[in-house]
Structure formats: structure tokens, C-alpha cells
Amino acid sequence: MGLVLRSWAANEAAKHCAVVVWVAVSAWLFWRTFRLFSSGPQYYYLHQMLGLGLCISRASASVLNLNCSLVLLPMCRSILTVLRGTQQVNSRKARRLLDKSKTFHVVCGVSICVFSVVHVCAHLVNAVSFSVRYSDDFPALNVAQHRGQDPRILILTTVPGITGVILVLILFLMFTASSYSIRVCNYEIFWYTHNLFILFYIILMLHVVGGALKYQTNVDTHPPGCIRTNQTNSSSYTSSNQVPETQTKAELKEMPHITVCKEDAHFQHHFPQTWLWVTAPLCLYCAERLYRYIRGSAPVTVVSVIRHPCDVIELRMLKSGFKARPGQYILLNCPSVSSFENHAFTLTACPTQNKETFGIHIRVLGDWTECLSELLFPALNHSEILPIMHQRTYPKLYVDGPFGTPSEEVFNYEVSVCVAGGIGVTPFACVLHTLLGGWSQYRLRRLYVVWVCRELQCFYWFANLLCDLHHKLWEENRPDYLNIRLYLTNTQQLQSFSEERFRPLSSRLLIGRPRWKDIFGEIGQSNQHKKVGVFCCGPKSVSRELHKLCNSFSASGTVFEYNKESFS
Amino acid sequence: MGKIEWAMWANEQALASGLIYLTGGIVGVAGQLKGWEYAAFGIAAGVFVCLLEYPRSKRAKGTNYERTGQYCFTVCVKAFGPLTSNYYVRAFLHAALCVPGGFMLATVLGCVCLGMASLIYLSAAIHGEHWQPIMPKSEPAKSVTQSIKHPPQNPPPRPPAEMRRKRAEDLESAAYVNPLPVTANE
Numbered sequence: 001m002g003l004v005l006r007s008w009a010a011n012e013a014a015k016h017c018a019v020v021v022w023v024a025v026s027a028w029l030f031w032r033t034f035r036l037f038s039s040g041p042q043y044y045y046l047h048q049m050l051g052l053g054l055c056i057s058r059a060s061a062s063v064l065n066l067n068c069s070l071v072l073l074p075m076c077r078s079i080l081t082v083l084r085g086t087q088q089v090n091s092r093k094a095r096r097l098l099d100k101s102k103t104f105h106v107v108c109g110v111s112i113c114v115f116s117v118v119h120v121c122a123h124l125v126n127a128v129s130f131s132v133r134y135s136d137d138f139p140a141l142n143v144a145q146h147r148g149q150d151p152r153i154l155i156l157t158t159v160p161g162i163t164g165v166i167l168v169l170i171l172f173l174m175f176t177a178s179s180y181s182i183r184v185c186n187y188e189i190f191w192y193t194h195n196l197f198i199l200f201y202i203i204l205m206l207h208v209v210g211g212a213l214k215y216q217t218n219v220d221t222h223p224p225g226c227i228r229t230n231q232t233n234s235s236s237y238t239s240s241n242q243v244p245e246t247q248t249k250a251e252l253k254e255m256p257h258i259t260v261c262k263e264d265a266h267f268q269h270h271f272p273q274t275w276l277w278v279t280a281p282l283c284l285y286c287a288e289r290l291y292r293y294i295r296g297s298a299p300v301t302v303v304s305v306i307r308h309p310c311d312v313i314e315l316r317m318l319k320s321g322f323k324a325r326p327g328q329y330i331l332l333n334c335p336s337v338s339s340f341e342n343h344a345f346t347l348t349a350c351p352t353q354n355k356e357t358f359g360i361h362i363r364v365l366g367d368w369t370e371c372l373s374e375l376l377f378p379a380l381n382h383s384e385i386l387p388i389m390h391q392r393t394y395p396k397l398y399v400d401g402p403f404g405t406p407s408e409e410v411f412n413y414e415v416s417v418c419v420a421g422g423i424g425v426t427p428f429a430c431v432l433h434t435l436l437g438g439w440s441q442y443r444l445r446r447l448y449v450v451w452v453c454r455e456l457q458c459f460y461w462f463a464n465l466l467c468d469l470h471h472k473l474w475e476e477n478r479p480d481y482l483n484i485r486l487y488l489t490n491t492q493q494l495q496s497f498s499e500e501r502f503r504p505l506s507s508r509l510l511i512g513r514p515r516w517k518d519i520f521g522e523i524g525q526s527n528q529h530k531k532v533g534v535f536c537c538g539p540k541s542v543s544r545e546l547h548k549l550c551n552s553f554s555a556s557g558t559v560f561e562y563n564k565e566s567f568s
Numbered sequence: 569m570g571k572i573e574w575a576m577w578a579n580e581q582a583l584a585s586g587l588i589y590l591t592g593g594i595v596g597v598a599g600q601l602k603g604w605e606y607a608a609f610g611i612a613a614g615v616f617v618c619l620l621e622y623p624r625s626k627r628a629k630g631t632n633y634e635r636t637g638q639y640c641f642t643v644c645v646k647a648f649g650p651l652t653s654n655y656y657v658r659a660f661l662h663a664a665l666c667v668p669g670g671f672m673l674a675t676v677l678g679c680v681c682l683g684m685a686s687l688i689y690l691s692a693a694i695h696g697e698h699w700q701p702i703m704p705k706s707e708p709a710k711s712v713t714q715s716i717k718h719p720p721q722n723p724p725p726r727p728p729a730e731m732r733r734k735r736a737e738d739l740e741s742a743a744y745v746n747p748l749p750v751t752a753n754e
Contacts, residue, residue: 120677121595128601152673152676165680168677169680169681172585172681176577176581176584177577177580181624182580185576185630185633186573189572189577
């Protein structure tokens with residue numbers, strides 16, 4: 001039991017702590033603002049007019065301020081990549097929290113929607129209150145022009161009202177286009193509506209300028225609830241304080257907690273607090289986008305294009321000043337195919353001291369990749385005779401990145417297990433490529449590679465790489481460093497590698513789906529009392545099963561830490 | 569790049585606006601605010617829109633993502649035939665349903681959101697899309713190949729026990745050989 005708890009805590013505790021902290025901060029902010037508006041003396045008259053609607057709308061506005069500023073931070077990808085790289089500064093626990101940045105962005109976004117609904121409802125109630133409880137004593141407090149004015153006119157003719165309506169519409173568009181099915185099926189709708197966020201923030205800055213809610217500035221000279229000397233005000237204080245006209249001023253002074261006003265109440269707009277919350281993250285995000293735009297504006301040189309079996313193309317490119325770590329990915333843009341689409345591909349070869357080119361493996365599935373492959377391999381069935389010095393003209397490509405992923409942590413564990421499904425092997429191929437250049441300088445002492453594919457031909461993508469690394473490690477007397485397991489799920493015919501040079505792979509090829517519990521049990525036995533990093537890049541079902549297994553593993557004192565790779 | 573399916577987005581919007589319309593209607597009726605008849609209409613319209621929009625349409629190309637338990641709704645919506653599969657009809661229906669919401673403060677938001685969904689449906693209809701039900705696939709029964717139906721009745725013929733035994737002086741004429749060559753461990 002204790003071991004299961006330890007596994008669960010190693011995997012889930014940090015995430016849940018972060019969420020608890022965020023919830024606590026939001027709740028405290030809500031409560032503090034609520035108390036301020038319900039019992040603060042400077043809001044006494046306003047509270048009398050508006051009631052509970054005032055407190056709820058202001059409290060939800062303060063939580064909205066917090067979330068609107070936090071929601072931008074997880075999307076500053078270059079900054080997060082740099083944070084990931086500074087390994088001396090951060091602990092691995094903090095870096096693992098960075099893996100969940102997209103989830104945190106979604107959580108903040110959902111809470112923005114929820115609190116916007118609360119805020120809008122409260123302000124609708126306020127609009128009705130402004131109209132019904134029009135104050136004759138303090139005309140400066142009013143937003144309505146006369147008693148009983150239609151609240152819809154109030155909403156549509158004030159700056160906060162009309163900007164609020166536009167904000168809600170933009171939020172509605174963004175929220176409805178962000179569901180999982182739309183992101184998978186029509187990514188463009190999601191991308192273009194989500195870029196409306198910049199309009200959202202600009203209108204948000206205008207929304208808070210309107211200043212419909214005012215606070216009283218002279219609370220010391222005009223304590224709330226005091227009586228004016230010249231008139232009896234039956235509407236400005238509760239009936240228990242009502243003073244009949246016959247009482248003299250002297251008698252009034254004797255009565256406790258009834259004071260005479262020295263001057264009339266003055267009211268003033270708030271300073272727009274939202275500007276303080278939102279400006280810094282917005283500037284940071286805009287700076288990062290500008291930096292990415294400048295960095296990605298130089299086209300890359302295509303060095304070679306290689307066709308692999310099972311519809312995979314390897315693209316080798318060269319770009320000056322491009323540095324990447326294994327496990328990172330890039331965003332590829334090809335204007336000849338589509339001007340605005342950026343597609344993510346993991347690097348399979350990073351630039352090193354000896355070789356400056358970097359490479360990606362592209363699986364052709366979908367219209368963008370099909371167009372790209374047609375441009376890279378023009379149709380070969382034309383009969384014209386090519387001149388001898390025929391220059392292959394490749395389309396212009398732009399590369400944005402590299403961006404960090406959880407797979408960068410493979411080298412920081414003593415033992416790592418890399419589980420790949422099909423083309424998901426690309427981040428681990430980059431790891432293997434880097435190990436070819438030298439393995440002793442990393443903390444990694446043992447690497448398990450479990451690669452599951454449907455077709456035998458798929459293994460040929462990296463068969464050479466696997467065999468080369470296997471031979472190198474055998475020569476250097478580290479046979480236990482690399483453990484390869486290949487699984488072929490297509491059980492139609494008995495297949496194996498026929499080539500002699502792929503002998504190490506053919507003996508490690510297994511037919512059928514892998515049994516994860518057995519594999520983990522075996523790895524646990526060989527690595528007792530160690531912390532093993534599990535990296536998965538594959539279908540959701542495999543990922544879910546591995547995550548559950550990591551959370552509940554309790555044999556042999558080994559703790560499996562789960563790291564999941566995800567793009568969209 | 570590829571064809572954008574507007575109907576999918578319009579469907580999400582319409583479902584969300586149906587819920588907002590419903591909520592606004594409930595608030596209006598519960599608070600007995602001025603014009604609560606419009607709020608009551610808002611409740612009915614909101615429920616109707618949610619029921620109509622719950623089943624997702626089948627995509628022209630690609631995998632379908634059903635909503636949980638949408639099969640019974642699919643059957644009901646399919647029964648109305650061209651009334652529900654044509655998106656022009658849906659666009660005008662939503663536009664008509666949203667108008668009464670504008671007369672009351674609580675349902676104003678639902679009115680505006682449903683209006684936007686109606687516009688996106690119009691765009692989908694102009695692009696030639698229409699609603700198709702997602703029916704569960706009936707798997708054809710796996711046809712067993714001929715050879716398995718009639719397994720052999722008799723064992724294969726083999727020589728008598730005398731000949732089968734491997735004799736030391738006559739290894740060549742033994743009736744069996746080792747199927748795999750025995751080599752050193754890899």
C-alpha cells in the first residue's frame with residue numbers, strides 16, 4: 001500500500017499541489033474582494049443601491065483579472081523551452097510541472113468562461129438595480145439617467161456595457177471552437193478564433209476604463225450613514241435611524257452612532273486595476289511572438305530528401321544558428337502548400353559539432369503532407385529528357401522552434417523506458433542518434449526502447465540507427481545499456497528481418513501486442529529501488545494504460561515516473 | 569488548406585447557446601421578472617435546441633466523434649428527414665427562435681449566441697453541407713476460410729516404428745531430421 005502511494009505521489013502529487021495552490025489563491029481573492037465591497041465604508045452607499053450584485057460582480061472580476069493574466073503564461077513556448085534547458089536552476093519536479101502547461105492554460109480558460117458567466121449575471125442584476133433604485137440623494141453614483149430606465153439601454157449605451165457584450169461574444173466564439181473534436185477535425189477554425197484573443201485583451205482594457213462603479217473618497221469627513229443637517233433623508237439610512245424633524249441639533253449630537261455630516265459625499269472612479277494585472281503577461285507574450293517571428297523568418301536550406309517505406313519522408317535541412325536538444329520539435333511552414341498552416345514535427349537528428357544539419361521524419365497522412373510530398377518528389381512520369389545539370393528545386397520552407405518537450409528528460413534519469421507507437425518513435429530516434437555520438441557524459445545508464453508497429457516495413461525507418469548503436473555499445477563493453485524490444489501487431493503472416501546486418505533486431509522482434517504489466521515487472525526486477533523514467537509517444541490507449549501502471553506499480557521498490565508527449 | 573466543416577462549429581455553438589438560453593429563461597421565470605413570458609418561451613426554445621443539436625453529424629471524410637448516448641437522439645432527429653438534414657432550415661429555425669429572447673434582459677445573451685450559431689449554419693448550408701446520422705456499424709460475421717471448416721480426419725501417413733527409430737549405423741536414412749539447425753546461442 002505504501003509503495004503504491006509512493007508511486008502515485010511521485011507521479012501526481014506536484015500537479016495536484018499546483019492546482020490546489022491556484023484554487024486557494026482564487027478563493028482568497030474572491031473572498032477578500034467580496035468582503036471589501038460588502039462591508040467597506042467607501043462602498044456603503046453603492047452597496048445600498050446595488051446589494052449582493054455589486055459584491056459578486058467585483059469579486060468575480062478580481063478572479064477574472066488573475067486568470068486573464070495567468071492564461072497567457074503557459075503559451076510562451078520559447079520561454080518555457082529556455083526554462084527547461086536551465087537544468088542547474090530547476091529541479092526535475094519543477095520541469096515536470098512544465099509538461100502540464102497546456103492543461104493549465106485550458107484550466108485557466110475554462111475558469112475565465114465560468115467566472116465571466118457569474119460576472120455577467122451579477123452585472124445584469126446591477127443594471128436592474130441601477131434603474132429601479134435610482135438614487136436622488138447621491139446623483140453622482142447613478143449610471144441610469146432617470147428612475148426606471150430600461151436596463152437594456154443602460155447596457156448598450158455605456159462603455160463598460162457595450163464592451164462587455166463584445167467581450168462575451170468573442171469569448172463565446174473562442175470557447176465553442178476549442179472543443180477536442182473541433183481541434184482534431186478542423187484545426188483552422190480553432191486557430192483563427194483563438195487568435196481573436198488579442199482583440200479580447202484590447203477590448204478588456206477599454207472595458208475597465210468606463211468606471212461605472214465609484215467609491216467614496218471622503219469617508220472621514222462624511223461617515224456613511226450620517227445625517228445631513230439641512231434635510232431629513234428618509235432614503236439614505238435605514239428606518240431605525242430615522243430622526244423626526246422636531247429633534248434639535250443638540251439632541252442629535254447626544255445620540256450614539258449618529259453623526260452629522262461635515263460635507264457631502266464625493267465619489268470617484270477606480271483606477272483600472274486590470275491594467276496592472278494584464279499588461280505584463282501580455283507584453284511578455286507579444287515579445288515572445290515577435291521573437292519567434294523574427295527567428296522563423298529566415299528560410300532553411302533543404303539538403304536532402306529521402307523516401308522511406310510506409311509513406312515516410314526524411315527531410316534534412318540546414319539553418320544558420322539553429323541549436324536543438326534531442327526530444328525537441330519544430331513547426332514547419334511551407335508557403336507553397338499553405339501560407340498560414342504550421343505543422344509540428346519532432347526532430348530526429350539534432351545539429352552536432354561534426355554535422356550541422358538537422359532532420360525530421362514526416363509521415364504522409366492528410367492533405368498538407370500529401371501536397372508537401374508532391375512538391376518534394378515531383379511526379380516521375382514525365383517523359384522529357386532532363387538536362388545533365390538539372391537542379392532540383394525544393395519548395396521554400398520556414399522553421400519555427402525548436403520547442404521543448406517532456407522527452408528531453410530521458411538523459412536525466414538513470415534508467416529510462418521509451419515506449420513508441422509507429423511514427424511516435426521520432427523523439428527517441430533523436431535520443432539514440434545523440435547517444436551514437438557519446439553516451440558516457442549523461443546520467444543515463446540504461447535505456448529500454450519498446451517500439452510497437454503495425455507493419456514490419458516501419459522498422460526499417462531506424463533499423464540502421466538501432467543496429468549501429470547496438471554494435472557500438474557492444475564494442476565499448478556496455479551490452480546492458482540498450483535494451484530493444486520491437487513488437488509487430490500485424491499478425492497476418494510470420495515476418496522477420498531477412499538482412500544479415502539486422503540480426504540484432506530480428507532476434508528482438510516479437511509478434512503481437514506487448515503486455516505492459518509483464519514488461520514493467522521485468523524492468524522493475526532488474527532495476528530495484530531506482531527511479532525509472534517512462535516516456536510514451538503513441539496512441540491514447542497505450543498512454544492511458546502506462547499512466548495507470550506507473551501510478552500503481554508496487555513491486556521491487558522501483559518507482560516509475562510517467563512523462564507523456566503531446567502536441568496539439 | 570482542406571475543406572473546413574462549418575457545421576461542426578455551428579453545432580457546438582448552437583448547443584452552448586441552447587444551454588445559455590435555457591439558463592436565462594429559468595432565471596427570468598424564477599425571479600418573476602418583467603416579461604417572464606419571453607423567459608418561459610426561452611426555456612422551451614432552449615430545451616428544443618439542445619435536443620436538436622445533441623447528435624453530431626457524420627463527417628464527410630474522417631473519423632466521427634459521437635457524443636455520449638447520442639444514438640437515441642440520432643434516431644429521433646433522423647425521423648424528420650429533410651427538415652433536419654438541411655442546414656438552411658436549421659439556420660432559419662434558429663434565427664426565428666432567438667428573436668423573442670431579445671425582448672427580455674435575462675435571455676438577451678441566449679438570443680445573441682443563438683443568432684451567431686444561425687449565421688454559421690447559414691454559412692455551412694451555402695458550402696453545401698448537410699446533416700447525416702452516425703449509425704452504428706454492423707460488423708459482417710467473420711467468414712471462416714474453407715480449410716478450417718473441414719479439418720483433416722486422418723493423421724498424415726508415417727512409416728512403421730522400426731523404420732522411424734534412428735539407428736546409429738544408418739543416420740542418413742532416419743525418418744526425421746531436426747527442423748532447426750542447432751547453432752551457438754546468439
